Amino acid sequence: MHGQRSRFLTVMITVGLAFFYIPMILLVVYSFNYSKLVPVWGGWSTRWYKVLFQSEEVWSAVSLSLKIAIVNATFATFLGMLAALSMVRFGQFRGRTLFGGMLMAPLVMPEVITGLSLLVLFITLKQVFGWPENRGFATITIAHITFSMAYVAVTIQARLTGMGQSLEEAASDLGAKPFKVLTAITIPRLMPALVSGWLLAFTLSLDDLVIASFVTGPGASTLPILIFSRIRLGLRPDINALATIIILVVAVCIAIAALILFRQQQRDLLDQQLAKREE
Amino acid sequence: MIEKSNVNDTTWHTDDKTKPLVQIKGLTKKFGDVIAVDNIDLDIYQGELFCLLGGSGCGKSTLLRMLAGFEYPEAGTIKIDGMDMSNVPAYERPTNMMFQNYALFPHMTVEQNIAFGLQQDVMPKDEIADRVHGILKLVELEDYKKRRPQQLSGGQRQRVALARSLVKEPKLLLLDEPLAALDKKLRKQTQFELANIQEQVGVTFVVVTHDQEEAMTLSSRMAVMDAGKFKQIGTPTEIYEFPETRFVADFIGSANIFEGRVSEDGADHVIVSTNVGEVYVNHGQSIAKNKKLWVGLRPEKIHLSITPPPQIGPNQIMGQVEDIGYLGETSIYKVRLKNGQIVDVTAPNQRRPMSRTHSITWEDAVYLSWEPESAMLLIS
Amino acid sequence: MSNQIKKVISMNVKTLTLLPGYLGRKIQKNWRVIIITIPFVWLLLFFLFPFFIVAKISVAELKIASPPFSKMFEWTGNGILSVRIVFDNFIYIITDDLYFNTYINSVKIAAISTFFCLLFGYPIAYGIVRSGPLAKPIFLFLIILPFWTSFLLRVYAWMGLLSDQGTINNILIALGIIEEPIQMLYTEFAVYIGIIYTYMPFMILPLYANMEKLDGSLNEAAADLGSRPINTFFKVTLPLTMPGVIAGSLLVFIPATGEYVIPDLLGGGNVQMIGRVLYNEFSRNTDWPVASAVALAMLFLLVLPIIVFQYYQGKSVEEK
Numbered sequence: 001m002h003g004q005r006s007r008f009l010t011v012m013i014t015v016g017l018a019f020f021y022i023p024m025i026l027l028v029v030y031s032f033n034y035s036k037l038v039p040v041w042g043g044w045s046t047r048w049y050k051v052l053f054q055s056e057e058v059w060s061a062v063s064l065s066l067k068i069a070i071v072n073a074t075f076a077t078f079l080g081m082l083a084a085l086s087m088v089r090f091g092q093f094r095g096r097t098l099f100g101g102m103l104m105a106p107l108v109m110p111e112v113i114t115g116l117s118l119l120v121l122f123i124t125l126k127q128v129f130g131w132p133e134n135r136g137f138a139t140i141t142i143a144h145i146t147f148s149m150a151y152v153a154v155t156i157q158a159r160l161t162g163m164g165q166s167l168e169e170a171a172s173d174l175g176a177k178p179f180k181v182l183t184a185i186t187i188p189r190l191m192p193a194l195v196s197g198w199l200l201a202f203t204l205s206l207d208d209l210v211i212a213s214f215v216t217g218p219g220a221s222t223l224p225i226l227i228f229s230r231i232r233l234g235l236r237p238d239i240n241a242l243a244t245i246i247i248l249v250v251a252v253c254i255a256i257a258a259l260i261l262f263r264q265q266q267r268d269l270l271d272q273q274l275a276k277r278e279e
Numbered sequence: 280m281i282e283k284s285n286v287n288d289t290t291w292h293t294d295d296k297t298k299p300l301v302q303i304k305g306l307t308k309k310f311g312d313v314i315a316v317d318n319i320d321l322d323i324y325q326g327e328l329f330c331l332l333g334g335s336g337c338g339k340s341t342l343l344r345m346l347a348g349f350e351y352p353e354a355g356t357i358k359i360d361g362m363d364m365s366n367v368p369a370y371e372r373p374t375n376m377m378f379q380n381y382a383l384f385p386h387m388t389v390e391q392n393i394a395f396g397l398q399q400d401v402m403p404k405d406e407i408a409d410r411v412h413g414i415l416k417l418v419e420l421e422d423y424k425k426r427r428p429q430q431l432s433g434g435q436r437q438r439v440a441l442a443r444s445l446v447k448e449p450k451l452l453l454l455d456e457p458l459a460a461l462d463k464k465l466r467k468q469t470q471f472e473l474a475n476i477q478e479q480v481g482v483t484f485v486v487v488t489h490d491q492e493e494a495m496t497l498s499s500r501m502a503v504m505d506a507g508k509f510k511q512i513g514t515p516t517e518i519y520e521f522p523e524t525r526f527v528a529d530f531i532g533s534a535n536i537f538e539g540r541v542s543e544d545g546a547d548h549v550i551v552s553t554n555v556g557e558v559y560v561n562h563g564q565s566i567a568k569n570k571k572l573w574v575g576l577r578p579e580k581i582h583l584s585i586t587p588p589p590q591i592g593p594n595q596i597m598g599q600v601e602d603i604g605y606l607g608e609t610s611i612y613k614v615r616l617k618n619g620q621i622v623d624v625t626a627p628n629q630r631r632p633m634s635r636t637h638s639i640t641w642e643d644a645v646y647l648s649w650e651p652e653s654a655m656l657l658i659s
Numbered sequence: 660m661s662n663q664i665k666k667v668i669s670m671n672v673k674t675l676t677l678l679p680g681y682l683g684r685k686i687q688k689n690w691r692v693i694i695i696t697i698p699f700v701w702l703l704l705f706f707l708f709p710f711f712i713v714a715k716i717s718v719a720e721l722k723i724a725s726p727p728f729s730k731m732f733e734w735t736g737n738g739i740l741s742v743r744i745v746f747d748n749f750i751y752i753i754t755d756d757l758y759f760n761t762y763i764n765s766v767k768i769a770a771i772s773t774f775f776c777l778l779f780g781y782p783i784a785y786g787i788v789r790s791g792p793l794a795k796p797i798f799l800f801l802i803i804l805p806f807w808t809s810f811l812l813r814v815y816a817w818m819g820l821l822s823d824q825g826t827i828n829n830i831l832i833a834l835g836i837i838e839e840p841i842q843m844l845y846t847e848f849a850v851y852i853g854i855i856y857t858y859m860p861f862m863i864l865p866l867y868a869n870m871e872k873l874d875g876s877l878n879e880a881a882a883d884l885g886s887r888p889i890n891t892f893f894k895v896t897l898p899l900t901m902p903g904v905i906a907g908s909l910l911v912f913i914p915a916t917g918e919y920v921i922p923d924l925l926g927g928g929n930v931q932m933i934g935r936v937l938y939n940e941f942s943r944n945t946d947w948p949v950a951s952a953v954a955l956a957m958l959f960l961l962v963l964p965i966i967v968f969q970y971y972q973g974k975s976v977e978e979k
Contacts, residue, residue, distance in 0.1 A: 006888075009786030013798060016783040019856070020805055023816035026826055030819060039824045083698035090691050095699070101966070102702040108909075108965055110917025112934045113954045116941060117709035120951070123726055124712050146705040149698065169349055170382035172369040174396030174447065178690050181370075184395070188386045207810050210919050210938075224811050231815050231924065235822060243812040250807050258800070271429040278432035 028247065031240035038235035048241040057226060058242070065206055065223040068137060072144040073202040077194055079145065080152025080201075085186070087153070088160040089168075106150040115214030118143045122215060135217030143215045144205045151204060152197035159193035199257075298361075300325045300483055301346070301451060306355035308341050315341040317507035318355070323451075328477050328484045330494040332531075333504035339487045342504075343453050346485065347376045360450055370399070375449040379456045381440035383428035389439050390415075390424040396447045414442045417476065434465050441473070445480060454486040458493060470496045491531050495519070503527050524659045525573055534575040535622045536657070541570050549656065550593070555616055559593040560654045573657040578623040580653035583612060585639060588648045595648045598622065600641055614645060622647060710958075717951035718744045728948050748952035758936070758953065762960070765933040768847070769915035772854040773862075776911050777904065779855070780862035784903075785896075787863075788870040799867070806860050814853050814924050821849050821925070845927030853921040858914070862907040869903025870896075909965060916961055933957060 031049075035042030052058055083103050086093075106114060122132055122139050132139055171185045172178070187194070209224040216225065230236050299322035308316040316338045323329050331339040344350045346357060348369030357364045359373060375396070384392050390411060397407045415421045418438040428436055437457070444452055457473065458466045474497055477484050488494050494501050495515045502512040503526075511518055511527045522528035525536055539553030549562045551574050558574045566572070582588075588595055598614040601621065605628075612624045624647065639645060719728040720743070731743055752758040787798045805813060820826045821843040828840035843849055873896070881891040919934035926932070933953070941950035 006789075009782055009789060012779070012782040013786040013790075016779060016859075017798075017801055019779075020801070020859070023813070023820055023856070024805070024808075026819060027812070027816040037824065038819055039822065039826060039829060079698045079701055082694050083702075086691075086695040086698065090695065093691075093695060099695070099699055099702070102706050103698075105962070105966070106706065108913050108962055110914065110934060110957060110961070112917055112919055112937045113958060113962075116937065116950060116954050117713045118705065120712045120716060120947070121705065121709040127726075142705060146701070149701075153698075166378050166380065166382040167384060169347075169369070170376070170378055171384070171395065172349075173347055173372075173374070173376045174443070175370050175399035176395070177370055177399075180399065182690075185384060203807055209811055210934075213938075214941075224809070227809075227811050227815070228920070228924075231811075231818065235815075235819055239812075239815060240819075243809070243815065246812060247808055250804075254800075254804065254807060268429070271427070274426075274430040275432055278430075278435055 024247065027240055028244045031237065031244040033237060033240075036237060038237050038240060048237040049245075052238045052241045052245075055238070057221075058223075061221050061223045061226040064137065064220060068141050068144060068222065069202045069205040071141050072148060072205040073198045075141075075145045076148040076152050076201040077198045080149040080197055081156055081187075081190065081194065083149065083153040084156035084160055085182075088157055089165070103150055103153055106147040107154070109147075111208075111210035112214075114147055115143070115211040118146070118211070119214045134220075135215055136220030139215040139217070140212050140220070140222065143211050144201075144208060147211065148201040148204045151200050155197045155200060156190060156193045159190060163189055299323060300327075300360055301485075302356075302358040302361075304356050304358075306342070306345065306357065307353045308338075308345060308350060309353055314507050316345070316352070319507070319509060321502065321509070321512070323483065323485065325483055326481055328474065328486065328497055328499045330486045330488060330498035330501035331504055332488055332491060332494040332501055334489060334530075337504045338507040339504050340455060343376075343455055343485065343487045346451065347374055347453050348372045373450040374453055375444040375447050375451075376453040376455065377440050377444045377457055380460055381428075381436050383436060383439055383443070385428055388425050388427055389420060389431070392428070392439060393443045393446050396443060400447075410446055414446045417445075417479070418442045433461055434469065437461060437469065441476070445476075445482065448480075449482060452482050452484050454484060456488055457486060459488075459490070466493070473497060495531075503530060505530075520655070522575065522655055522657065525575070525657050528575040528655060528657055532577060533623060534577055534655070535581075537574045537576075537620075539572065539574055541566050541568050541572065544568055548651065551656070554618055555596050555620065557593045558654050559651045560656055561651045562656055566656070573659075575655040575657050576622075576649060576653065577655075578611065578625040579609075580649050581622070581624045582648050583614075583624050583626055583639060584646050584648075585643060587646055594651060594654070595646060596622075597644065597646055600639060600643045600645055603639075603641065612639065612645075614647060713951045713954055716947050717748055717955050718746060719948050720745055720747070721946055721948050726947065727945050748948045749956070751949060752952050752956060757931075758933075758956075761931045761933050761936050762956075764931055765916050765918075768850060768854070768930075768932065769912050769918075772851055772858065772915050773908050773912045775851070775855050776859050776862040777908060780859055780866060780907065781904075784863045784866035784870055787867055788873075802860050802863050802867075810857060811920065813857055814921055817849065817853055817856060817925060818844060821852070844925065845929050847926065847930050849925035850922050850930050850932075853925040854911075854915050854918065857921070858911045861910040861914075865906040865910060866900065866903040869900050869906070873899055913961065913965060917957065 030038050032044050032046065033040075033042055034045035034047060083099075087096075087100055087103065118139075122135060125131060126133070167185050167189065168181050171181045176184060207224065208222075209228050212222050213225055213228075216222070221229075227239060227242065231239055301321070301323040303319060303321040306316055306319045306321075307314070319342065331342060333339045341350060345352055346359075346364075348364065348367060351365075364372060384395065387395065393411050393414060394407050397410060411424075412421070415424055418441060420435060420438055420442065423431060423435060423439075428439065431439065437460070441457070444454075458469055461469060470493060486494070486497055488497075498515055500512065500514055501518060503510040503518060505526060510530075511523050513521070518527065519531055522531065522534075525534075528534040528536065537553040537555055537558070539551040539558065541549055542552040542557065543550035544566055547561060549560045549566055551558045551560065551572065553574055560574070596616055598616045600612055601615045602613040604611040604613075607628070609625045609627050612626065614622045614624055616622060715731055716728050719731060721727060722729050729743055783802075787795060787802070790798060818825075822828075823840040823842060823844070825844065827843065828837075831837045832840065877895055877899070878891055881895050882888075886894065916932075917934040918932060919938050922930045922932040922935045937950055937953045937957070940946050940953060
């Protein structure tokens with residue numbers, strides 16, 4: 001499907017990209033606005049960044065969100081990997097349909113339902129076992145792991161299916177016991193998928209508002225909860241500044257990822273040339 | 280390897296030719312409703328290079344994978360060196376496999392790939408290094424040990440895969456289409472290399488292939504498989520010259536087949552009357568008179584001439600050349616018999632056809648004849 | 660007797676010393692079970708089990724207590740276990756116009772947004788597929804990029820554009836097209852814009868993945884057989900990209916129906932969607948039984964049909 005695009009398609013891409021990016025660009029531009037009223041231009045200034053950095057509330061929300069995101073990504077990747085292995089490599093087992101269904105359901109489940117059901121679970125657990133005492137870090141993390149492991153599992157399943165089984169069979173044939181096969185062959189081969197799964201889970205966690213709002217308790221505000229509580233009341237220049245910083249961080253991270261990918265491609269190209277020369 | 284071999288060192292002798300190394304009895308494997316391997320018996324002896332030949336889906340790969348321990352049979356047993364393999368997982372079997380697309384670990388160097396199997400056993404590091412070095416020398420890849428598989432050519436990868444599976448000194452080496460991924464020219468060259476290496480190391484090889492030429496060149500003994508069953512087992516010569524069935528005769532090489540009935544059963548010969556006349560076959564076996572069977576004739580075993588053969592007798596038919604395929608070293612003649620059947624005949628082009636007058640050409644009436652030893656009796 | 664005990668003890672000691680090796684072998688043998696069990700138990704506990712609790716609450720009565728609902732099982736004075744199940748909540752949400760209309764409205768808004776995502780997303784995805792080898796990854800990257808930035812902030816960006824003193828109104832006034840600002844924020848229009856804006860990548864990516872796999876020679880074959888480009892598009896390309904259309908539409912439609920943030924921020928109080936009603940019922944009115952009933956109704960009316968559909972879709976693909 002390569003070849004020339006018609007003028008119509010070029011126009012559509014251009015309009016589409018403009019639609020995607022103009023709101024973001026304006027968001028960034030207005031973060032440098034001196035005026036307290038966001039849409040009214042009052043000259044260039046960085047005062048809202050100072051306001052932002054001096055806010056204790058913002059810092060604690062950022063740190064809570066990052067902590068949750070990191071723990072969540074790590075556990076979700078681990079559980080997602082085990083789940084993907086179970087689905088792709090183990091053939092039939094009892095309860096496989098139920099397992100597969102539970103694994104995929106969070107992908108289509110409206111967030112309000114997931115959030116509501118997890119909250120009633122935590123409340124029931126507290127009544128019966130006295131745990132969790134307070135809702136916050138632990139409950140949000142558990143909720144995030146539950147829905148983000150589904151996304152990780154999908155990523156890893158795709159990779160596992162694409163990889164085929166012959167390398168694992170070869171290792172087993174050479175005398176590697178199942179656990180050794182897992183650590184020496186499967187996991188190294190899965191690395192790219194594990195990394196992207198981790199990043200995906202990390203982002204999903206950082207981005208989640210609805211589920212976190214349900215399962216959090218008083219005093220524990222993640223960054224999205226904080227942002228939401230502020231922008232519900234209208235436009236706020238300090239949120240523009242925060243948005244700019246987030247966009248910058250994401251852009252830098254993606255640039256690094258792109259660089260790594262580019263290097264990898266270069267290396268593959270070199271390998272191919274080397275292999276060709278041997279023929 | 281160490282823990283594996285001491286289990287049965289006392290009973291195992293390399294020069295024991297009488298006791299089979301691999302004993303397969305009543306082996307059956309189904310995938311859903313499809314029977315992949317159907318009640319198979321087979322013995323493979325120490326030092327053999329045994330080929331399993333068959334079309335795709337005939338069950339040859341399944342059989343190999345059951346030997347390796349990747350599939351478990353529904354019924355029947357596999358014994359390797361007298362030991363029942365039913366409950367032995369792949370990683371504890373005294374077999375190693377060379378995979379169809381080599382299955383080299385892309386995240387390891389050539390050296391690491393080869394050492395991987397040895398590292399799974401308790402073995403001192405320097406011994407591992409020695410064995411890896413030795414095997415690299417055997418496959419002539421010493422200069423490439425630091426490379427990763429992606430940086431090697433197809434032929435080199437094939438040799439790494441062979442080295443990796445040989446370095447553990449398995450009792451049985453299983454090769455799944457070992458040459459299929461190579462281009463045609465390299466494949467021919469590698470066939471001989473592979474046979475040489477097998478001779479040097481003395482390990483028993485079981486090779487799965489769909490390429491009959493490969494099977495013929497490589498094997499000391501081979502089995503032709505179809506629909507999960509063995510059609511015939513024997514040396515390449517036996518299979519080619521004495522096929523028992525139409526399937527085998529047609530699968531290995533090509534054959535002209537005539538239906539007939541036994542009209543005379545002598546001590547050293549059989550006469551079969553077919554729709555193209557009587558065929559005299561030198562054949563030791565006694566076959567009941569009037570039994571329906573088939574006569575097979577290889578195209579290269581038939582003589583073609585414009586002049587009648589010196590004496591009139593059996594094993595002669597007349598026909599007319601309908602088509603000629605010129606292949607360079609040989610030509611294929613399609614000869615139409617009186618009853619309309621087309622017979623293929625190949626003849627070497629020993630002389631350059633300087634003048635067209637002496638050579639056989641289209642529409643020529645020709646005589647076909649063959650030696651009594653040449654015709655093959657096919658019982659089904 | 661004592662001898663027997665000794666025997667048992669010595670046997671146990673023996674087994675104990677063997678244990679590490681035994682355990683190791685046990686793990687090797689049952690490693691599959693262990694690998695399956697960990698995520699399985701997690702999902703049972705944190706995904707499936709909560710739904711049973713929600714189901715239980717949905718058949719309870721509202722009570723001023725903590726938690727705010729009646730108990731299903733209760734011991735009455737004479738040691739008799741009484742079971743209380745009431746379906747009032749379900750009857751309430753079916754008969755009450757608010758819930759019914761809200762549900763219909765959510766489906767309507769999600770469906771229209773999905774349609775527009777498809778209308779704009781399809782040519783964009785097709786355009787990317789038809790781009791050169793250099794432009795293609797750049798375009799793809801630009802489509803994916805917003806996904807990695809905050810969803811909430813992307814919605815917020817539109818608040819700045821659509822508000823009464825927002826960029827769009829400012830420009831229109833400056834150009835003299837209008838004199839008074841048009842109200843765009845806190846209308847259904849704003850909700851549509853928000854959903855289309857945030858969910859567009861979920862439409863484009865599956866479409867792209869599907870189109871990328873299409874064999875380009877099919878188009879050439881159609882042209883060679885005398886088909887004009889427009890005809891080729893409707894007769895060849897569109898039918899073959901239907902799986903991508905369905906996947907993309909589901910990925911937009913499902914979450915859009917249950918959307919809470921966008922109707923709240925861009926719709927204000929003027930646009931009722933089921934996700935927002937559920938949230939408010941739960942946290943503002945603390946009517947847990949009704950909220951649970953709404954959640955279950957949503958689950959059965961929205962999620963189950965889709966799971967069943969996808970199950971059969973997957974099956975028919977496997978059969979092919």
